[in-house]
Amino acid sequence: MFAVHGYEGASTRLLAERAGVNLPAIQYYFGSKEGLYRAVVGDIVGQTEAHMAPLSSKMRAMLASSAISRAELLELLCEMLEAFVALVTGGPQVESKRLLFARAEVEATPGLEELHENGRRQIFQPCLDLVSRLIGRPPEDEATVLCTMAVIGQVTIFCHNKVQHLLKTAEFTPERVRAIQALVRSHTMAIFAAQQPIPANQSE
Amino acid sequence: MFAVHGYEGASTRLLAERAGVNLPAIQYYFGSKEGLYRAVVGDIVGQTEAHMAPLSSKMRAMLASSAISRAELLELLCEMLEAFVALVTGGPQVESKRLLFARAEVEATPGLEELHENGRRQIFQPCLDLVSRLIGRPPEDEATVLCTMAVIGQVTIFCHNKVQHLLKTAEFTPERVRAIQALVRSHTMAIFAAQQPIPANQSE
DNA sequence: GACATAGTCTATCGCTCGATATAATTCCGC
DNA sequence: GCGGAATTATATCGAGCGATAGACTATGTC
Numbered sequence: 134m135f136a137v138h139g140y141e142g143a144s145t146r147l148l149a150e151r152a153g154v155n156l157p158a159i160q161y162y163f164g165s166k167e168g169l170y171r172a173v174v175g176d177i178v179g180q181t182e183a184h185m186a187p188l189s190s191k192m193r194a195m196l197a198s199s200a201i202s203r204a205e206l207l208e209l210l211c212e213m214l215e216a217f218v219a220l221v222t223g224g225p226q227v228e229s230k231r232l233l234f235a236r237a238e239v240e241a242t243p244g245l246e247e248l249h250e251n252g253r254r255q256i257f258q259p260c261l262d263l264v265s266r267l268i269g270r271p272p273e274d275e276a277t278v279l280c281t282m283a284v285i286g287q288v289t290i291f292c293h294n295k296v297q298h299l300l301k302t303a304e305f306t307p308e309r310v311r312a313i314q315a316l317v318r319s320h321t322m323a324i325f326a327a328q329q330p331i332p333a334n335q336s337e
Numbered sequence: 338m339f340a341v342h343g344y345e346g347a348s349t350r351l352l353a354e355r356a357g358v359n360l361p362a363i364q365y366y367f368g369s370k371e372g373l374y375r376a377v378v379g380d381i382v383g384q385t386e387a388h389m390a391p392l393s394s395k396m397r398a399m400l401a402s403s404a405i406s407r408a409e410l411l412e413l414l415c416e417m418l419e420a421f422v423a424l425v426t427g428g429p430q431v432e433s434k435r436l437l438f439a440r441a442e443v444e445a446t447p448g449l450e451e452l453h454e455n456g457r458r459q460i461f462q463p464c465l466d467l468v469s470r471l472i473g474r475p476p477e478d479e480a481t482v483l484c485t486m487a488v489i490g491q492v493t494i495f496c497h498n499k500v501q502h503l504l505k506t507a508e509f510t511p512e513r514v515r516a517i518q519a520l521v522r523s524h525t526m527a528i529f530a531a532q533q534p535i536p537a538n539q540s541e
Numbered sequence: 542g543a544c545a546t547a548g549t550c551t552a553t554c555g556c557t558c559g560a561t562a563t564a565a566t567t568c569c570g571c
Numbered sequence: 572g573c574g575g576a577a578t579t580a581t582a583t584c585g586a587g588c589g590a591t592a593g594a595c596t597a598t599g600t601c
Contacts, residue, residue: 139444141345145559155579160560232443238497239439240343249499257503276516278503283491283520290490293442295453299461299482312480316487323527349589359549364590 135173136232140242171244177230178251181220185255188216192259203267210263210284211321215314217256217288222305222313235292260285267325284324287317339377340436344446375448381434382455385424389459392420396463407471414467414488415525419518421460421492426509426517439496464489471529488528491521 134143134151145166149156163169192209195201221231237248264281265272272278290296291313297303338347338355349370353360367373396413399405425435441452468485469476476482494500495517501507 139343139345141343141558144557146557155581156559157561157581158579161578166559235443238499239436239443241498246499253503275504275513276520279513279517279520282494282500282503283517283524286490286492286494287487288490289497290486290493293493294445295442295450296486299457299486300479309479309483313483313487316480316483320487320524320528323530324524326527345588348587350587359551360589361591362549365548370589 135170136229136236139236139240140170140245167243170242171247174233174244174248177233178248180224180230181251181255184220184224185216188212189255189259192263196262206263206266207322207325210260210267210325211318213256213260213263214284214288214317214321217285218291218310218314218317221288221292222310227305231292232294234289235294238289257281257285264325284321287320288313339374340433340440343440343444344374344449371447374446375451378437378448378452381437382452384428384434385455385459388424388428389420392416393459393463396467400466410467410470411526411529414464414471414529415522417460417464417467418488418492418521418525421489422495422514422518422521425492425496426514431509435496436498438493439498442493461485461489468529488525491524492517 134148137143138147145159146156148166148169149159152158159166159169163172192213195205195209221227221234224230233245233248234252236242237245237252261272261277261281264284265274265277268277268280270277338352341347342351349363350360352370352373353363356362363370363373367376396417399409399413425431425438428434437449437452438456440446441449441456465476465481465485468488469478469481472481472484474481
């Protein structure tokens with residue numbers, strides 16, 4: 134309900150009715166409407182962390198090892214993006230999760246900042262680090278940030294609500310998910326393969 | 338106000354106060370809050386059309402001419418994306434326009450569908466046609482749609498509100514706009530340059 | 542100077558919102 | 572099967588919402 138109608142739009146009466154409980158149950162169990170909202174966001178944050186955990190640790194391990202080839206960096210970035218695609222197109226309550234992700238970029242409601250901060254930490258920062266190495270510029274550089282955003286934008290657009298009307302069916306079938314993953318992978322490969330090899334002046 | 342607070346969040350009292358008029362003026366001049374909203378959306382739609390008009394007609398002319406090279410198609414697509422970047426980062430009331438674009442993808446408020454439909458017509462459809470020719474698949478194909486969405490996603494991400502917190506300054510300076518345009522161009526060139534040449538079995 | 546029109550003002554209507562006070566009910570150890 | 576705690580149901584509060592009624596003011600016409 135929060136994802137579909139927004140925080141303001143999802144009234145406590147609607148929430149209680151859909152949950153099959155009485156109205157004051159929200160205050161009884163969650164303190165307030167905001168408390169319920171934060172619980173929802175926290176649940177999704179947890180799902181995200183669980184989903185990205187294995188890849189995150191793998192990446193941390195590989196980046197820690199002294200020598201890592203450009204091809205390995207690129208492969209890590211592609212896996213990261215593929216995991217992001219899987220995150221926003223699968224798992225429990227996909228539709229709601231995707232919409233809530235999209236809302237986090239627009240709405241300024243309590244708790245959504247946690248969701249956004251989580252996305253920054255779990256998705257953006259790892260990608261930024263990889264892109265930084267791939268283009269041989271520090272992650273603080275604006276060019277690095279912009280490039281990372283553009284690459285990630287290829288995925289985030291599939292979170293949008295109305296954009297899905299461009300497709301005949303709104304559902305993310307396994308075939309479609311694989312198609313998107315393959316698409317993002319090939320694009321990303323093309324983007325960074327064409328890049329000149331690292332000028333070897335990056336740190337470490 | 339609509340862009341920042343959303344349709345529901347921008348109360349008529351707030352709107353009237355910020356406009357320096359009395360409360361019933363909204364109903365007097367626009368019939369209702371929704372009428373005012375539609376007027377706002379209509380204004381932005383008009384801006385968008387005016388902004389994209391020259392490129393649209395140029396593209397229509399080139400596509401109508403029988404022979405058009407792959408390089409020319411690619412150049413057209415890049416110009417289209419650059420114009421899209423310019424659209425969401427410049428012109429009057431940039432910030433509001435960008436936020437409203439982002440909201441159009443999430444909110445289901447009256448009149449926003451017009452904004453979304455306009456984006457589909459002015460941006461997505463032309464890009465879809467170009468991508469269709471570039472990858473040699475009909476525009477109805479899901480693969481064509483997905484590819485176009487991914488390419489456009491590189492730009493739409495810059496419409497997001499919170500994502501901009503990733504940058505040190507939120508403002509879109511001319512240098513930053515040019516950097517984004519160059520970035521999107523180089524990415525798009527890489528994506529479609531690596532593609533195998535058209536199998537020559539596309540229509541026309 | 543009387544009058545019609547256009548536009549603005551204050552006050553308020555009916556409604557929905559989140560939250561709560563309070564009563565009724567269910568649950569569970571004993 | 573009883574008593575107290577946990578939970579649920581009913582009724583309602585105060586606030587804010589969009590919209591409107593109706594009085595007031597400015598303006599142009601004759």
